[in-house]
Structure formats: C-alpha cells, structure tokens
Amino acid sequence: MTITRDQVLDRALGLAAWRQVADAVEADITSGRLKPGDRLAPESQLAERFGVNRHTVRRGLAMLAERGLVRATQGSGTFVETAPVVYPIGLKTRFSEVMAKVGREARGELVSAEHVPADKGIAEALGIEKGSPILQMHTIYRADGVPLSFARTCFPLPRFLGLDQHFAAKGSLTKAYKKLGIEDYKRLSTRITARMADPAEAAQLDIAPGRVVLIISSINVDLEGVRIQATQSRFVADRVELTIER
Template identity: 40%
Template sequence: MVEALVTGERTTTATLDRGRGVSLWHQIASAIERDIIAGLWIPGARLPTEAEFTARFAVNRHTVRRAMESLESRGMIRIEQGRGSFVAEDVLEYPLGTRTRFSENIRRQKKEPQGRILGIETIAAEGAVATALGLRRGRPVLRVERLAMANGTPIVIGAHHFPLPRFEAMPAALAQQASITVALAACGLPDYHRVRTRVTARMPTAEEATLLHQARIRPLIVAEALNADPEGRPVDFTLSRYASGRVQIVVEGE
C-alpha cells in the first residue's frame, strides 16, 4: 500500500510504502530530509512536533521519534530538551591559535556574538586550576561561568579562573559588558595570548545540555586552555564546553 506523505505546508513527492520492506521510520526520515534540502525549513527553523508528524504520517510516536533521532545523528536537525526539534544551522569554524577571541571568531563568520554571565564566585584553587595558574592549593581565584552565543544560538559554556587579587575588579567590569576580553582590558590587561589548549570530548550533564540547547546523547567538545599576559604570567585557565553539532575546532599554525 502506497500513501502520499505530507511533510510540511505542501505535499512531497515521496511516498510511504508499507509493503516494500523499508522501515517506516527510515521513509519518514528520508522525506523530512528531502524537504529540508529543498528549503521548506530554513536552518534554525523549528520543525513540527512529534504529535504533528505522528498525525501527518499516520504512525505512532515511537516511529517518528526513531526518524528524528536518525536525522539528529546525521547532523540534519538538533533536538533541544523541552523546546522541540530544529533544522541544524551551518557549523561554525572555531580557530584555536595564540590569539583566540570568541567575538572575533564569530564576527569573521558574519554572525553577532553575545554573552551571558551565569555566575561569579571566589573559590579555592585546587587540582588543574592551581597547577595551570601556578598557585599554591587553596589560594583564592575568581571563577566566572559564561554562556557565549552566535546570533542568539548557544555555542559554548566557559568556566574561567582568574588569580586574585590581580583581577578583583573583574565582576564590576563584567557587570558593564559580558565580555572576558573587555573585562581583562578594564583590569589593566589589554592583550594576552594562548599558551596551550587540550581538546577532549565527553557527554553533557543535564544542565550543560539545557544551556546549550542540545540532546543528552550528543557529546560536547571540551577544551582546557591557559592564557598568559605578555610577560608570560598565567591570567586565565578556562574549561570550555562546546556544542559539538554547531562547532568545528580548527587548530591554527604558529
């Protein structure tokens, strides 16, 4: 039996054939993919809900969910917890070099950078933070958690660690503008350079997935970075968690 599939505001030429041995979820995924490629939904657009697709294709929700998971695994869509499914945007190229600056990287790709401070607190330097900043364990450091976005889409969560008392003016500077580079300049450091970056990957926590608007089944790109002032003194140890479906890390040569 062959049935016409309506996958958007118009009817696609694809058909749902319940007797040709191809799973229904695969046929549905293929039909949605064709409509995305044809431009029925632009990058970033919200897709119909599972319930709407269920009614449209006359199948159960499990079948639709399997189709959507397949599209997400291939990078066609992104599923955001509690918000729905969206057509995947173009992947940003994010260069890592001696002068890595989020705003500059984003503007080079003709997108508008934004930032939001999630929290600021003074903590005791321990483990990797103390080692990277060259501090004795227990010394105070300022921890700044920041969400960085491009055209309003979450890209990366950064946990920055600054030695105290050198950067005690950082909270006041960030209250004026949520830019780490601008805040460092306000603290008397107009320029700094990247000493090293270590890149790994892991699955997100529930909080990270929510902040980055991504599914728990998609891994994060994790980067540990150390920045130093022109004299070589450590000024910022950062743990960055990138939404892997939206970012491609590019390592630049010296």
C-alpha cells in the same frame, strides 16, 4: 481506557512510525527544502501530516537531535541545525572576533560566579599555590542565539576581583579585561579532547544527552607572560570546525 486511532497505529507500526517521521524530515533537510536555521512545523502539524500522535513525532525528532540535524529550544520550537562555524585557535583567540568574521552575532552569558580555593589542577595551570583564592565563572557563548560552548573559567584573586560583574554587563571577556586594565592577552597552551556530553552540559547547550562535545582546555597570559586565565570549554562538536593557527 479508550485507545485512540493514533495509539493503535503507533503500536502496530512500532519503530517504523517514528522512523518514518525522522526519515521524512531528514529528507527535507538534505534536499534543501528545509535550510539551516529554519523552524520545523509544530508537532501537531507533523502529527497530522504523518497520521500519528505527537509522542511519535517527538520520538522521531529526538533521534534527529541525537544525530545533530535539528535543535529543540524550549518555548521556541525545533530548528534545523546551522552550518558549523569555522573556529580558529591561535595566540589570540577571541570569540567575538571569530563570530564577527563569519557574520554571526556573538554574546557571552554569565551562568554563575563564585570565589573558591584553587584545586591542584587549577593551581598548576595558573601558577599559584593550591588553595589560593580564585574567581570561578561558568559561562555560555552563543552565536546568533545558538549555544556553541559552555565554559568553566578560573582567574587568580585578588587581581580579578569584580571581573564577573564586568563580564555580565559586557558579554565579552576581552571587554571585561579592559575594565581591569588588561588591554591584551595571548594563549599559552591549548589541549583538545572529546567525549559525550553529560546531562548538565546537554541542558546548557540545547543538545540531546550523549552528543559529542569537544573539550578545549586552555591557559592565557598577559603581555608580561603572567598566567591570568585557565578555561575548560565544551563546544558542541558538530557546531564548530576547529582550525589551528600559528
């Protein structure tokens, strides 16, 4: 087997080779030469710049991704992470309204939807009997195309039959609710914890496995105080700055 010059260099430098790539790209980011949202040069160009092979470049960028400095998007390239979004949580938390205030384009995407029996935790959250039918939706919310959160949301049936179809068409839960006659709703409770993202969550959120996600468990009620929604959202920790409003 023929060993290339780049492979010899990689073996000789070991850790230093990919660390050199990571440190140089980080310096470009911290100095402002690369700004939030900028696309990095292709791996082939970075490999030529540092005199290493693409595997070494990829390893260096992976380390930056683990630290939350860059984001690799399949088919599009690697981008400098954008500044965290200030995300207020209060009685009326609306993703689209929050994004509009900070000048970001908001969009919700339906990943999956199914009718399932409520487990004990969801039944308690919605104030229904265990085993009662619910609509369970998995969704991704993006700001300017960047995933901010991946959520599992449950609604009691038959009241919310067809809500998933309205959400898929509108990309907004508030707009989907209006299709079913719910003009407004409010937050009953919010609980925030944190942990490392599992592989499935990391894939949905375009982050490296092991990045920290904030887990926001919430319950919403209609204006009559009836529980209508139980959600567990996983936010990329360094893409949002949570604030609590009263």
